[in-house]
Amino acid sequence: VHRPLEFGVATSAYQTEGAVGRDGRGESIWDTFCRRSGAIADGSDGSMACQSYDLVNEDVSLAQRLGAGWYRFSIAWPRVIPDGTGRIEQRGLDYYDRLVDHLLDAGIAPAPTLYHWDLPQILEDHGGWLSRDTASAFAEYATVVAERLTDRVPMWATLNEPWCSAYLGYAAGVHAPGRMIGKDAHRATHHLMLAHGWGAQALRAAGAGWVGIVLNPAPILAATDVPQETTDAVDALRNRVWWGPIVNGRYDDQSIAAAPVLADPDLVRDGDLHSIHGSAQWLGINYYTPMRLVRRTDHKRAAGGEEGAYPGVAGFQFAPREPQTSLGWEIHADSLRDLLVDLSHHTHLPLIVTENGAAFRDSANSSSSASAINDADRIRYLRDHLEAVHAAREVGADVRAYFAWTLLDNFEWAHGYTQKFGIVQVDAVTGARTPKASFYWLADYFRAGYEKPR
Numbered sequence: 001v002h003r004p005l006e007f008g009v010a011t012s013a014y015q016t017e018g019a020v021g022r023d024g025r026g027e028s029i030w031d032t033f034c035r036r037s038g039a040i041a042d043g044s045d046g047s048m049a050c051q052s053y054d055l056v057n058e059d060v061s062l063a064q065r066l067g068a069g070w071y072r073f074s075i076a077w078p079r080v081i082p083d084g085t086g087r088i089e090q091r092g093l094d095y096y097d098r099l100v101d102h103l104l105d106a107g108i109a110p111a112p113t114l115y116h117w118d119l120p121q122i123l124e125d126h127g128g129w130l131s132r133d134t135a136s137a138f139a140e141y142a143t144v145v146a147e148r149l150t151d152r153v154p155m156w157a158t159l160n161e162p163w164c165s166a167y168l169g170y171a172a173g174v175h176a177p178g179r180m181i182g183k184d185a186h187r188a189t190h191h192l193m194l195a196h197g198w199g200a201q202a203l204r205a206a207g208a209g210w211v212g213i214v215l216n217p218a219p220i221l222a223a224t225d226v227p228q229e230t231t232d233a234v235d236a237l238r239n240r241v242w243w244g245p246i247v248n249g250r251y252d253d254q255s256i257a258a259a260p261v262l263a264d265p266d267l268v269r270d271g272d273l274h275s276i277h278g279s280a281q282w283l284g285i286n287y288y289t290p291m292r293l294v295r296r297t298d299h300k301r302a303a304g305g306e307e308g309a310y311p312g313v314a315g316f317q318f319a320p321r322e323p324q325t326s327l328g329w330e331i332h333a334d335s336l337r338d339l340l341v342d343l344s345h346h347t348h349l350p351l352i353v354t355e356n357g358a359a360f361r362d363s364a365n366s367s368s369s370a371s372a373i374n375d376a377d378r379i380r381y382l383r384d385h386l387e388a389v390h391a392a393r394e395v396g397a398d399v400r401a402y403f404a405w406t407l408l409d410n411f412e413w414a415h416g417y418t419q420k421f422g423i424v425q426v427d428a429v430t431g432a433r434t435p436k437a438s439f440y441w442l443a444d445y446f447r448a449g450y451e452k453p454r
């Protein structure tokens with residue numbers, strides 16, 4: 001017998017807060033990366049973003065109007081420990097303390113994520129995720145945050161989408177820190193897992209309750225002529241390498257075949273896997289699109305873009321089909337259902353859809369509807385994916401909650417402000433918030449607490 005599905009909405013620090021120079025915040029790898037010529041599609045950065053550092057009360061009110069039971073946000077490490085380790089910036093902690101209280105006053109449960117990609121730059125200068133010391137620094141940071149907030153926070157996530165940190169950051173070079181070091185990026189993978197394991201221990205030692213990690217696994221839809229070993233390698237690097245050691249206490253054979261360094265005792269030291277094993281009490285799933293693989297016929301190695309994020313794996317490329325979002329991501333809600341069923345079966349962990357949503361080019365509404373912004377395709381996307389969550393639950397997947405990505409049109413990383421995922425539009429200058437039609441649609445849906453979609 002299922003408990004009712006719970007609902008929430010998600011955001012992240014660098015994408016929304018702005019105020020990068022305020023209250024003693026240190027520099028992050030995204031501040032630095034955005035200054036690199038050509039790194040961001042529109043040459044922008046997160047220095048203004050949605051101005052949520054100042055307008056956060058409006059965001060909480062919006063989440064309340066939406067009927068969200070949960071608000072997922074991330075804490076900016078450089079606001080709390082500007083130098084990565086050591087000195088604590090109380091003004092940074094105060095901001096999140098206020099946010100938590102404000103959410104609770106609004107009847108919304110806070111769901112913080114400790115790391116949504118904004119590593120203190122100074123840690124990157126000392127090797128970033130290629131260094132084991134970054135994992136120790138993360139555990140120190142986790143302790144500091146938990147000691148301040150854990151009395152009021154019911155669930156915690158350590159990392160957001162570590163696959164992106166490792167492979168978009170150090171192999172494809174399209175995310176900060178923008179390095180392209182090929183197979184050496186696998187080292188970052190282990191250090192991120194270690195940071196999660198040690199961070200989870202630190203959170204629990206400080207009294208934190210429900211601790212998990214947010215991954216972005218994706219089902220692979222491979223054409224028949226793609227060699228099995230290629231599909232296995234992509235599956236390993238995107239999926240199994242992340243939940244495998246948490247659930248089974250080891251990197252499986254597929255993962256080691258794709259990333260042999262994960263069997264090197266200098267990297268994976270005694271006790272490491274023990275720290276990672278069993279370290280998540282729930283698993284966050286960010287789902288947007290499946291990975292549709294076709295054989296690459298020109299025999300070139302994959303390079304750049306997302307294919308470059310699978311170092312050492314050659315002979316394939318991604319071939320998304322229609323319909324697609326404005327990012328060119330294939331829309332395929334059945335893959336979300338299959339993913340949830342599969343992960344529930346393999347991990348036996350409670351699952352939360354911690355992100356789901358879509359970028360579209362929103363159009364002005366000429367009709368007399370409640371919103372001036374008619375994002376009918378976003379509504380369709382959300383409706384079909386909510387239906388997929390229900391379908392997964394109906395066949396036994398233990399999915400507890402669904403959080404929409406995202407409350408506000410925000411800084412979409414390398415795409416800058418050119419891609420819009422929000423259910424609320426944000427004026428770039430004034431920060432004024434205008435709910436779109438999808439906001440009103442989702443509010444109706446959340447309030448009705450639908451066990452079955454309409």
Ligand code: IFM
Nearest residue numbers: 012161286355405412421
């Ligand atoms: O905006 C991102 C978010 O920060 C992490 N998950 C995917 C989203 C859409 O690209």
